[in-house]
Amino acid sequence: MNISVDLPNHPYDLVIEQGAINEVGTWVSSLWREQKILIISDDHVAPIYAQSVIESLNHVGFETEIFIFKAGEAQKNLETAEKAWHACAEAQLTRSDGIIALGGGVVGDLAAFVASTYMRGIHFLQIPTSLTAQVDSSIGGKTAINSKIAKNMIGTFTQPDGVLIDPNVLRTLGQREFNEGLGEVIKCAAIADLELWNVLEQAKDSTDLLNNHAEEIIYHSCNVKRKVVVADELDNGVRLYLNFGHTIGHAIEATAGYGKVMHGEAVAIGMIQIAQAAEKKGLMEIGISNAIKQMAEKYGLPTSYAPWIEDELYQSLLHDKKGRGDTIKIVLVPKLGQAEIFQIPFKEMREFLIEDE
């Protein structure tokens, strides 16, 4: 199953196929001519997939090198990026060579950032191995590293040449890692896809989703993402819908210390919190926050975070990229399946941080 991301300046395909990870060489040769490739991966994913990916690439004539870093959100920083730039230089990559990101969201964001900045930009491909990366971060061209001050504070918009999604690899994830990705799936359903919401409602639990609906939820989520990315590549309009739950979610991730609360977990908490506050203000239909909360609980996601220090969270979200002067754009879901953007003074965000009793 292919989804075309039809961006005028850089169209590319998402290939969603069981077992695709075993055919990496064939896929890459359909996109790139013979060249040097630096694979960027982490020490959780590389031991499982790197060898077979390298063999498959070598088999069709690509020369490969690999850069492996320690897994985890805490490593998505300038220090790791610098090591990866040096790995590019040591591998003598030129502007006709490329990078392949082999891993979850952290690997994908960092490898794409490195590719978009090394020698002012070289080509890259994404092979996402986590659910979060398969349904969200590998698509759309947001590259990023974190700073201590804010999540994804430094980055570029640079599109990959292709994304290879193999739902089978999700079987090697731990339960928490799989559930984490469901935070983004629930988000996609809530902002734009009631059919996906129904699939989530009908399925028994996350094991049932993994065993019987993996391709379906990936396909739906990727399609939600494709539509808004094609309509608004640079995140000034409808693409912001994808940020539902992220203003508070990112503040939780940064203040807790990167990696303590996983991204999809923080997004789940962020969606519930902003929805509860928005309902009280009459900006969302009553009951949506509860529906999202029940969905998160069903799929093993946290629904609250402690210690909830309003001032700390507020200081952190002042760095949100949806800030415009002394205002911020927030994403709400007035009706389930429909998102809307509201521009409010930054200080009003304090009201969205007040917890439900």
Ligand SMILES: O=C(O)C(=O)C[C@@H](O)[C@H](O)[C@H](O)COP(=O)(O)O
């Ligand atoms: O692709 C987008 O646009 C998104 O907002 C998707 C998010 O789920 C993703 O976490 C993204 O990296 C957040 O971007 P940011 O601009 O808020 O850093």
Ligand SMILES: [Zn+2]
């Ligand atoms: Zn996200």
